[in-house]
Amino acid sequence: MIPQDSSPTVNASAGPADPASPQCLVVMYHYVRPQSTINGLSACASDGRIDALSVEDFETQLDRLCAKYEPIDWPKLCSWREGRSALPHRSFLLTFDDGLSDHARYVAPALKQRGLRGVFFVPGVILAKECMLSVHMIHLLLSRLGASQLNELLLAQLREAGDVTSDWLAFTAWHADAETLYHYETRDRARLKYFLTMRLPLPVRNRHLELMFREHIGSPKRWSRDWYLSWDDVVGLQAAGHTVGGHGYRHEPLDRLSETRQKKDMAQVADLFEDAFGSTRRPFSYPYGRVGDSTPTFCREAGFIQAFTTQERWLSPEDDHFLWPRVDTIHVDQFIEKESACPIAP
Ligand SMILES: [Zn+2]
Known part of the structure; x- marks a missing residue:
């Protein structure tokens, strides 16, 4: 089960701070x-x-x-x-x-x-x-393509558009944060989600996600009506x-x-x-x-x-x-x- 993309600060074993209070x-x-x-x-x-x-x-x-x-x-x-x-x-x-x-x-x-x-x-x-939110376009693209293929296609598309720099690809600087944020995901999915959500400039991310969504999933407008x-x-x-x-x-x-x-x-x-x-x-x-x-x-x-x-x-x-x-x-x-x-x- 995937809970959400919402950066939980996990402290799951914590009991009430003051057990006597409501x-x-x-x-x-x-x-x-x-x-x-x-x-x-x-x-x-x-x-x-x-x-x-x-x-x-x-x-x-x-x-x-x-x-x-x-x-x-x-x-x-x-x-x-x-x-x-x-x-x-x-x-x-x-x-x-x-x-x-x-x-x-x-x-x-x-x-x-x-x-x-x-x-x-x-x-x-x-x-x-x-319209479709980026978070759900990512879920559906991952669902359709898998992390490895999505990563490959995304980077090729970014390079072709001249929208990628070595800084954005310096994954090691933020791997730990990515894996903490998406702790319930595999490492590949966590890093890809983090790259798309927290690293890529948002206008660049939105432009490329929409292109990929249209190519591999369908019309964002049509999907949004059902979603x-x-x-x-x-x-x-x-x-x-x-x-x-x-x-x-x-x-x-x-x-x-x-x-x-x-x-x-x-x-x-x-x-x-x-x-x-x-x-x-x-x-x-x-x-x-x-x-x-x-x-x-x-x-x-x-x-x-x-x-x-x-x-x-x-x-x-x-x-x-x-x-x-x-x-x-x-x-x-x-x-x-x-x-x-x-x-x-x-
Ligand atoms: Zn949300």
Whole structure:
């Protein structure tokens, strides 16, 4: 199972910081789709596979969380943050990144069945324009071509366009960072993802990814219609009581952008939601979990009232409201087991 491309700071065995105080396990999900579609995807599918959490495993995890802890929704978390109510001794909050159509098709019905409400973090550009995010173009190209062939074709294309320098290819300088960030990947896939996401200048990366996607997968516009939530889906999620938050506008690692571009990116997604849904307080999750020194300040200035990272630990009262932790679905069992090993009576 591939969790996400979101640079988790892994501390999976950590129990609650202060076992006696209320703590919330904020769980982060990305792809959730039936096992039968993981290898087949759709009519315009690639012939490879996208690693995803199956709906069956998702539901099993939901039931385990419900059996152990008390579910809370985002309004409840806000109420606690503002001192208007207390949190249960041990609770959990469900979050879903990237605006994937999986979330309306498979996640929302599973939540409805259990009376749960989640937080869906949507990148603005997928609603404003019909396009594929680079992160998903990379997943699909890797799925179709494999890391070795994609690497070979990409470098040939970069060289042919005069877009590659020896500096960008000096892989050894950033190998360790790549393998930490994409710790759940093979070394080749980790390095290639890192090169495309964190190293190549973004305009160059975007231009070449789109060319390769068109050649090997298909029309980004056509794919985006099936891959992402529509406006109607987002309206439906909100009508069902879920919360919709920002996940960047272009879904770029914010620490790669200038301060001006960071501000613009976060303001764009805030404005998009405000135009569509009115002035409503919303949370944010940082794409790839990447945060520069001033990113939390810019996020607050854009109008969001809390922000989630990918630092993996229990959320506690002491946490900075713009650097709240989340635990990836693949590490949830470890967190439950660790906490269960040292239960503290409420
Ligand atoms: Zn994301």
